[in-house]
Amino acid sequence: MNIIELTNNIEDVVTKNNLVDDASVLKNEYAIAKSEELQKTIDTMEDDNRVLKIGILGRVKAGKSSLLNALVFDGQDVLPKAATPMTAALTVLQYGDETKAEVDFFTHEDIEDIKQIASRYERKLENIKTDEYEKLKKIKLKKEKVDKLSHEQEEEVLQKALKIALRELKKDDNLSSSYDQYQKIKNPGVTVDELEQYKFITASDITELNSKLSEFVGSSGKYMPFTKSVTMSINQDSLKDIQIIDTPGVNDPVVSREDRTRDLLKDCDVVLIVSPSGQFLSSEDLELMDRITSKEGIRELYLVASQVDNQLYGSEKESILSNALSKIETKLTSQQSDVLKSLKNNNQEVGSTFDNLIKNRVIASSGICYNMFKNFGTQNDWDSNMNHVWKLLNENYKDFFVDEDTAMTSLKKLANIESIEKIISDVREQKDAILAKRKEEFAKAKYKSLIDYKVALEQDIKDQIHRVETSDIDELKQQKESIEQFKTKAIDMTNDVYSDMVEQLEFDIKTKLLDKLNSYFNKSRKDLQEAESTDIETSTYDHGFWSWKFGSDRYEQKSETFTTVKAGLVRTSLENLTDDVEITIDVEAKQYVVNWRKTIYKELVSTLRNEAGDDMLDVMLISKTIRSILNSVIFPDISYDGNFPKALKKSGTLKKSKAEEFRNEAYNYVSDLKSRVKQDIQVYVGALISTLKQEDIGESIFSKYSKEIEQLENDIENKEITLDRLNNILQQLGAINE
Secondary structure, X not given: OOHHHHHHHHHHHHHHOOOHHHHHHHHHHOOOOOHHHHHHHHHHHOOOOOOEEEEEEEOOOOOHHHHHHHHHOOOOOOOOXXXXXXXXXXXXXEEXXXXXXXXXXXXXXXXXXXXXXXHHHHHHHHHHHHHHHHHHHHXXXXXXXXXXXXXXXXXXXXXXXXXXXXXXXXXXXXXXXXXXXXXHHHOOOOOHHHHHHHOEEEOOOHHHHHHHHHXXXXXXXXXXXXXXEEEEEEOOHHHOOEEEEEOOOOOOOOHHHHHHHHHHHHHOOEEEEXXXXXXXXXXXXXXXXXXXXXXXXXXXXXXEEEOHHHHOOOOOOOOOHHHHHHHHHHHHHHHHHHHHHHHHXXXXXXXXXXXXXXXXXXXXXXXXXXXXXXXXXXXXXXXXXXXXHHHHHXXXXXXXXXXXXXXXXXXXXXXXXXXXXXXXXXXXXXHXXXXXXXXXXXXXXXXXXXXXHHHHHHHHHHHHHHHHHHOOHHHXXXXXXXXXXXXXXXXXXXXXXXXXXXXXXXXXXXXXXXXXXXXXXXXXXXXXXXXXXXXXXXEEEEOOHXXXXXXXXXXXXXXXXXXXXXXXXXXXXXXXXXXXXXXHHHHHHHHHHHHHHHHHHHHHHHHHHHHHOOOOOOHHHHHHHHHHHHHHOOOOOOOOOOOOOHHHOOOOEEEHHHHHHHHHHHHHHHHHHHHHHHHHHHHHHHHHHHHHHHOOHHHHHHHHHHHHHHHHHHHHHOHHHHHHHHHHHHHHHHOOOO
């Protein structure tokens, strides 16, 4: 059976038996596409005239655009390098005699699909809200000892029920993202029919084309919600015979664009994953590599460690530039080998895909250094970022940038674009073999994913059957009665443990964050002191020829003591401080919360098991319930975006009043930053603890636990009907010939 037929057969069973919601999580996990999408991809692969498709993937701010500018546009800033709306757009680059673009919009059918899923979201939201409202109302009436709630109390209960429903649905990416997408589509007052007039865009050059495209790919663009992707045709020889898919970051905050990126992964024949050297091979990178190899069948995979120039000034610093670069490459190579060996062991189906990456030295590159190399003769036109990198290189490795020849050699080595150009050259030569293998591997990967998806659906049904067959209705009823007797005490115990751990979290997160940040601020102040020195300048003052008449020497030696500051060293230190603060606040705070969730999960499960015993509680069910409740809590986000002042963007050695002004600016910046950060942490922790304290964790756990038991009880009371329905679904899935 081919993959199209297999897809249709499985989806028929899912749709006919109302398993769409239950299956949505599994579909995402196994990268299951619609049969129309699969057929479209297969048709494209069978086209004898198709070009080689190369995907450039990675996180936002990973340096993808710098790399593309170097590879395709010879180092010119054609594609913006910052994380702007333009770079976040999904763009296909291909050769064309004229500069133009074709915008692919959502069709009526696409929007109707999105609308239907959004409607399911609204229905499910209303159902959950109604159920939660009835439960909360009953609790409130009992607590207040009244027969009827006031209008204010009704509204309070309703809002809490809505909050719980929204939180529950947030966990369903497919429903929530489709709902979000549909809200954006229906709000701008744009109709699909009028979009066709904007489908084709022409321009005299790439700059004009980018400007015209802002309405279609910009975050606030009028037509952005309707844009699937943009194909840009450019008269550039480097694009002949290939097509480059420049994806937004895999952590793109615009959900619809990220979904579209993942859809297009299966169309790539070759993939270059760009991972910044400073955060090489993150969990997002590994998730992406796992998906494109095991689920999309891509076997031509290359890895580039970008922005290597950023790593030259910390612990990797050496007196000789080549030694520092070699040290960085060795470290990244070891990391690459270890991580990919583990990934391969866990995904045997990828075969030899990772072998070359495991045994070969890492490809480290710097797009900005290539830009500087190609534009060395026009330094007056360099942007501030290029000038900053140039200053750092000269201050830290001045012997390797003393003249044009040595500087050009050093920049070219750091850029290492030749290694990446060789990859493009090699895959071009092997085009026919790659395309044939790609088609075969795609079919194998999709077939395996479909079988795994089918098996997972079958296992889910078998688990339901097993529980219905093995659970005793009397035991369940007795368990419900026991829980009711034990419930009040258990809720109080659970809430006590929860309350204690919330207080501990409040103390720990404040202490640990501030301690770590204080170490950064102390180091920065030490750097400022080391960058400052006192110099003495001696000069000779001539009193003139007649000075002897007044009893003084004609020549007088005068000395002046003044302050000097190495501005480049200060700037680097403060920029590092700002980066450290951003990363610590953004990453560390979230990690503390993740660890706390794991700890409190264990504590709550342990507390209830010790107090109630395994006879009274279904351990697996209560564990599942607690995990579900904890995962449903929406934690506030924290991030910090340091606003580096223009007055500190200086370099060289400053003297006298300029040095003192710069020094004062630096100390003021550190002081202000520390105050802002402390305040931000206080606000974040306050919001975090407030959110956690609003949760009646004990009541939520036992309410959901009781609901799970009631559902199981209902299934057992209608055992024959339930088992017939489940076995029928299982037979339908089993009847699908593989």
